[in-house]
Amino acid sequence: MSAPSPNGRFSRVFSESDEIRILRFLIRATKSLSPPITTIGTPTINRIVERLNHRFTPSQINDKLRRLRDKFRKHVNNKYLVKTHHDRRLYKLSRRIWGKKKSPKKTDKLRGAETVESGEGDGDSEKYPYLVAEFSRVLPDNEVWKERLKGLEESKLRKMDQEWVLLKVEEAKLVAQKAELVHRQIMEIMG
Structure with a gap:
């Protein structure tokens, strides 16, 4: 998510470390649920906001999670998009949240x-x-x-x-x- 800066350009609201922390907090908050997690409730979003010291609003966190889920789905469809170290870390964490539960076939x-x-x-x-x-x-x-x-x-x-x-x-x-x-x-x- 981007916000306009004084010079008219968009700047990032969430840093790369914020994205990692959000996914880790979500994993901890939903560890009793088996993947894929389809919905994320308001109490979970509020816990993430609290853990991030209220630096972001619940709507910003919700939007960021939606974007991270969409990015994960793109990575699943085309693994060649996973190029940077940060993208690989996001992919691994996201797979634990939104990935399919693996069973031997x-x-x-x-x-x-x-x-x-x-x-x-x-x-x-x-x-x-x-x-x-x-x-x-x-x-x-x-x-x-x-x-x-x-x-x-x-x-x-x-x-x-x-x-x-x-x-x-x-x-x-x-x-x-x-x-x-x-x-x-x-x-x-x-x-």
Whole structure:
């Protein structure tokens, strides 16, 4: 929501941190309800206003929640719109509020079995812990690489994971050499 400023331009009423705080407060206020939450009552809006120290009116909060819900729906329809770190955080929080409740489907289980039999990668991250750990560290909020893993062949994934294992072994050797060097030099200095 924007308000006209003295120079005629629109300025933001809510900062990015305000948006995050509003969604977190809403999650706490509605934690007894299962998603998707379809309506948000006046008492919930008033609690959010109180937690934000009455900096915003209930109508501003209600309008902001409507806009955040609309933005979430756009992100659901086109995941490529989730580009910035802030948008990813909004998407994850919004999914907890307005996302569909996930339940395992038979078709997903069957499709997973078919891909294993056909030799395609099943994207099972538990089979490749080193690969997944490194990508999770480098791209913590990016879900695209997880989806792309599912399309790779198992042999390729195994090879990539093994390369990370070998690199970790080399790293451990270097750390041990460094510790040995430090120890030796300390002994020389200290006499």
